[in-house]
Amino acid sequence: MDVIFEYKQILIEGTLVTISLAVLSLLLSIALGLMGAFAKLSPKRGVRRAGELYTLFVRSVPDLVLMMLIFYGGQTLMSQIGALTGLWGYIDINQFIAGVLTLGFIFGAYMSETFRGAILAVPSGQIEAAKAVGMTPSQVFRIVTWPQMVRFALPSFTNNWLVLVKSTALVSVIGLHDLVWNAFTAGRSTHMLFSFMIAVMVIYLIITGLSDVILRAVDRKYAAGVRKA
């Protein structure tokens, strides 16, 4: 126990890397998820198909495979494109960027399912009414759809976020100095890997516990004015 406290500095640093990775991936996945959801609900058949293919692809490829492909392959690909077009010389895809891109891309697909269901749950009469009073599409989304879909999306959104937080552990495999990597290194040098892995588990459980509290507060805010059954 004392040894873990001696190493608390690097555990805290790793936790911060893990959290910032998770939050940035979440933002990317929300953007991709909204795009995917609207693609899936689009009246155009081709766009709809593209949205469905996105989810299908992500569902069928394990996260670590995609991450390694983006980390190792993306670097080469960017250099080759740069050499071919002459637009850039060298672009560094580091572990952090590869992690954000991969996790954002993967969870974007899951978010698109979440958002699609939530948008469909908003009564279509309200959207028609909003159009009838002359709102622009962006106004309809901002004022009518969004405030209500958040409430419908929240349970599944929470679940996606918790899975996302756990998936961040994989970036330690491509060498990002996140919580798992730091704890692993510390555990190796002290020959106390068991204790350090337990500490990592506790930290993950704290993160998920805290997010539960926060998301419940968000739920209360967006459920204001909704009568409980």
Added chain:
Amino acid sequence: MEPEQSFYDYLKNISETQSPIDFVLIYDNLDRFVDGALVTLQLTFLALLVGGIIAVPLAIARAYRKPFLSPAIRVYTYVFCGTPLLVQVYLFYFGLGQFTAVQESFLWDPILSSPWWCVMIAFTLNTAAYTTEFLRGAIETTPHGEVEAAKACGMSPYARMRLVVLPSAFRRALPAYSNEVIFTLHGSVIASTVTLQDLLGVGRWLNGRYYLAYEGFLTAMVFYMAIVFMITFAFRLAEKRFLGHLRPRETPQPGAARVAA
């Protein structure tokens, strides 16, 4: 000329002239990828099988809120569902060696020092935890009338569980279980981080050996996609067979099936 030879030449021609991907290398190592796929499938389905067997009694204990047992199982499922699988694998594979008692025990040599067993234990406990939770949900949502009818027929609690509650709960859990199978397959890539040669392990080996960027991962990806499609297809058949009574009726009018949003 034999047909295989000409196909090989075709691959060689494409790889050397047009494509950035070396198909010949993939073709030459295809048997290794097949071996890797077998390791992946073995890990995934053995863990699912053992985990599933463990999960059934745990889910029953949770659903019927057995005192002491149910909270204890909840702690187990909370920890294993709330922490990354990677960390759980590390805990068993790297962590257990911290204790000399474990190293000196009779379990160390054949089991706890081997990556295959450690991965297997971690995967099994992980999938058992997830399965317990959604199976509990399925058991709890058994329509009360079914249980009442079984009681009225004079079934013993054991017969009720075996003939009424579990068959109906398994059916309701089927869609959630297809997700669990796919996530266990996705999780099985973690085996490659502790030196096992599963599909991703072979891909990493190929890339490392020939200093490549894409080939190994892309080939592994195609194999994973094929496996997922087969699993999805199998579950679609199973759902048709076992959940047929819950399917919405087909709409007779043409054009009414898909309404653009």
